[in-house]
Amino acid sequence: MRVATIALHTFKESVRERVLYNLVVFAVLLTAAGILFGIISVGVKEIILINLGLASISVFGLLIAIFIGIGLVSKEIERRSIYSILSKPVMRSEFILGKYLGLLLTLVVNTAIMTAGLYLALFYEKRTLALSDLNVLGAVYFILLQLAVVVGIALFFSSISTPILSAAFTFCFYIIGNFLADIRWFGREAQNVFLERATALLYYLLPNFGNFNVITRVSHGEKIPGYLVVGNSCYALLYITILVSAAILVFEEREFK
Amino acid sequence: MTALTPLAARRRFIRPMCGILIAAGFLALWPLQRSIDQLQGAQAQFADVLYLSSGTTLRRYCLGYEGLLADVYWTRVVQYFGRQRLAHSTRFELLGPLLRITTELDPQLLTAYRFGSIFLAEKPPGGAGQPQEALQLLRRGIVANPDYWRLWQDLGFIYYWDLKDYRNTSRIFRIGSERPGALPWMRAMAASVAAQGGEIQTSRILWTEIARQVDNDAIRQSAEAHLLALDAEQQITALNALLDRYRDQQGHAASSFAELVVAGYLPGLPVDPTGVPYVIGAKGRTILGPRSKVDLALLQ
Numbered sequence: 358m359r360v361a362t363i364a365l366h367t368f369k370e371s372v373r374e375r376v377l378y379n380l381v382v383f384a385v386l387l388t389a390a391g392i393l394f395g396i397i398s399v400g401v402k403e404i405i406l407i408n409l410g411l412a413s414i415s416v417f418g419l420l421i422a423i424f425i426g427i428g429l430v431s432k433e434i435e436r437r438s439i440y441s442i443l444s445k446p447v448m449r450s451e452f453i454l455g456k457y458l459g460l461l462l463t464l465v466v467n468t469a470i471m472t473a474g475l476y477l478a479l480f481y482e483k484r485t486l487a488l489s490d491l492n493v494l495g496a497v498y499f500i501l502l503q504l505a506v507v508v509g510i511a512l513f514f515s516s517i518s519t520p521i522l523s524a525a526f527t528f529c530f531y532i533i534g535n536f537l538a539d540i541r542w543f544g545r546e547a548q549n550v551f552l553e554r555a556t557a558l559l560y561y562l563l564p565n566f567g568n569f570n571v572i573t574r575v576s577h578g579e580k581i582p583g584y585l586v587v588g589n590s591c592y593a594l595l596y597i598t599i600l601v602s603a604a605i606l607v608f609e610e611r612e613f614k
Numbered sequence: 615m616t617a618l619t620p621l622a623a624r625r626r627f628i629r630p631m632c633g634i635l636i637a638a639g640f641l642a643l644w645p646l647q648r649s650i651d652q653l654q655g656a657q658a659q660f661a662d663v664l665y666l667s668s669g670t671t672l673r674r675y676c677l678g679y680e681g682l683l684a685d686v687y688w689t690r691v692v693q694y695f696g697r698q699r700l701a702h703s704t705r706f707e708l709l710g711p712l713l714r715i716t717t718e719l720d721p722q723l724l725t726a727y728r729f730g731s732i733f734l735a736e737k738p739p740g741g742a743g744q745p746q747e748a749l750q751l752l753r754r755g756i757v758a759n760p761d762y763w764r765l766w767q768d769l770g771f772i773y774y775w776d777l778k779d780y781r782n783t784s785r786i787f788r789i790g791s792e793r794p795g796a797l798p799w800m801r802a803m804a805a806s807v808a809a810q811g812g813e814i815q816t817s818r819i820l821w822t823e824i825a826r827q828v829d830n831d832a833i834r835q836s837a838e839a840h841l842l843a844l845d846a847e848q849q850i851t852a853l854n855a856l857l858d859r860y861r862d863q864q865g866h867a868a869s870s871f872a873e874l875v876v877a878g879y880l881p882g883l884p885v886d887p888t889g890v891p892y893v894i895g896a897k898g899r900t901i902l903g904p905r906s907k908v909d910l911a912l913l914q
Contacts, residue, residue, distance in 0.1 A: 398689040400725035405685040412682045535677045566678070573681030577722045 359447055360455040367459020368466075371425055376463060379417045383471050386413055387478045406482055407576040410475035411496050415572070417471070418464055418504045419531070425463070426511025427523035429456040430608065439613060450605045457512050457601055464504050472497050495581035496571050502593035503569040507531060509600030510564070516604045516611070533559075534566035564596050669718025676719075684720030691716060691726070695733045699740070706742035709734060713751055717758070724762060727755030731768050732836075735776045740836070740912075745776040766790025767800060771820060774807060783807045799823065818844050839909060845887045846908040853884055853892060853900040867898045 371377075387410055394405045430453070433439040442452060475493065480486050510530050514523035533540070537560050544556025568589050571581055669687075673680045691712045698706055713730040717723060733741050735748035752769045759765060770786035773779045784807040791800035799819070806816050818841065825837035853871075856879055861867045864877065871892065874880045884892045888907040895901040902908055 394685070394689060397693060398685070399692050399729055401685050401688055401723070404723070404725075405682070405689075408679075408682040408685055412679045415678075532677070536674070539674060570678035572678065573684070573720055573722070576681050579722075 360451050360458065363447070363452060363455025364458035364462060367429070367456050368462045371421075371460065371463040374425075376421055376425065377467060377470070379421070380467070380470055380474070383413050383417060384474055387474060391478055391482055403479070403482060404576045406478055407475070407493060408572060410471070410478065411493070411500065411572045411575070414468055414471045414475070414497060415500045415503070418468055418500060419507060421464060421467060422460070422504045422507040423511055423524055423527050423531075425460055426508045427515050427520045427527065429460060429512050430515040430604075431518075431520050431523065434613070443613070449608050453512065453516070453605045453608050454601065457508060457604075460508050460512075461505055464508065465501065468497060468501055468504075489578045489580075492575045492578060492580055495586065496575040498586070499569040499571055499581075499589060502589055503566055506564050506566075506593055506596050506600070509597045509604075513600050513604040513607070516608045530564065531566060534564045535570075537563060537565045538567050565592075568592060669715035672715065673719050680719045684716050684723050684726075687712060687716040687719060688723060688726050691730060691733070695741075702739055704738040704743070706734075706744070709742050710744065710747045710751075714754075717751065717754060721754075721758035724755070724759065724765075727752055727759075727765055728768055731772060735772045736836075737776070745772050748772050748776075761794050763790050763793035763796035763800070766793060766796075767823075770803070770807075771824070774820065775817070780807050814844055814848055840912050842887045842908050843910050843912045846902065846906075846910060847913060849884065849886065850892070850900045856880070857894070857898065857900065861898075868894060870894055 387406065390409045391402070391406055394402055398405065430439075433442065443449065472494070476486065476490070479490060479493075507527065511523060511527045514526045518526065541556050541560040544553045547553065571585075575581070669684075672683065676683050691709065694708055694712060695706070698709075709730075713726060713734070716726045716730075720726075731748040731752050734751060735741060735743075735745040737743045749769065749772055752765055752772070755762075755765045756769070766786055767790055770783045770790060773786055774783040784804045787800050787804035787807065790796055791798075791804060803816070803819065806813075806819075821837050821840045821844065825834050825841065856874065857868055860874055860877065860879055868874055871880060871883050871894065875882060886892055886902055886906050886908050890903040890906040890908075892900050893903050902910065
């Protein structure tokens, strides 16, 4: 219950900070892209609408996850509101979990509205929606899983570092997480046992965001296989558990004077 | 009324001043940028430069947004091709590399293979006149999309139309006809090309199929122009035969089609598919009227 209250408060705070204003930019972007690419390109109007729509959902979500996520804990400390919160019968773990779920709720609402906008744009473009268009939802789900992991990373760094450094670390993790397959390949190509093992360790240790990348496939109407949905859901859940647990652990040890 | 303090008075003056400066600044930006553009001249125009030449490398750096980047590159292909055509240029050096990057970024972007091969294969000034590049592009497309039979159709079309290689055309149509979902006419075309080579009827079936299936106006217009040219060529052949018969039977060559009409060889003055009357040329053969919109060069 207390977790839900904190989560709801975090969500309301995000809305108050005009986070959802990005939806306006998203709507303009989709409308403009639909019109513009119809004029200047050939045969890719629908594909580009899906690609651009999903890429925007991902990028806007990522920006919100990083820039709100890094302030989740540090802002409360900076504003000294943490003292009044922790003086109430609220466990530190509940506070962290509530903060995490609150930002996740913001992202879910944001993504849901953007997805509805994307479907509206698709309907406007095609004058109909086919069953195969449901595949887009699969890509949206994977974007949400990716964002949930990014929020976890941001929350973890927010509990141990300053906002600027947290943003830098989270962004670095995101970039590295997209290059993990390459890093492992470089290790194999180096023909060096130590490098091969080190890169393999990194490959399994760091969050592999390449797993969630299905945007291009979905834009061609490809269906996401069930094993990938189950595998990625488990992967994200596992990673989030690790990150939130680590954040709680650090926060539990932290002293506030 | 209370008198304003010096600070308040200054503030009252500063605010409108700032507003004016901002507005004036924005207004001045427009002519300034225009003059810079004029001074830069042609150098400031869009440069046809490939900053990155490998789609595979680009794919690694785009953090999972390769589909979107492929769409952008495809749009660049369309814009580049259109610009060169509008400028009546016969140089299309970047077309092949741009198409390669696009399809390396998104190997499933079928539009890029299908339209791209037409852009590459078509003879100048209509296209780049690079049928071998077009074949390579389509072969890459077939490797990435082995079950998509239309790419085999496009491959066969280039062998037939641009390379006049009827043996390979027949072979390609036959292989393509065995792909899932291939329409029955592919098998018929394989047999027809093998038997008759470059017959007009075979060309007509191919162009009709292209005109029917594409959803792009420029390519449909091109297919329709080819069909008009084929019709005109068929009519010219028939009219020339009639002119020969007239000369043999009347003992002299006709100087105009009106003579054939008067003699009862024709019911009226013959017109081409665009409605412009045919005329008899200096060598006594049928040629298109000066205002005709039919382009027989398309059939060369």
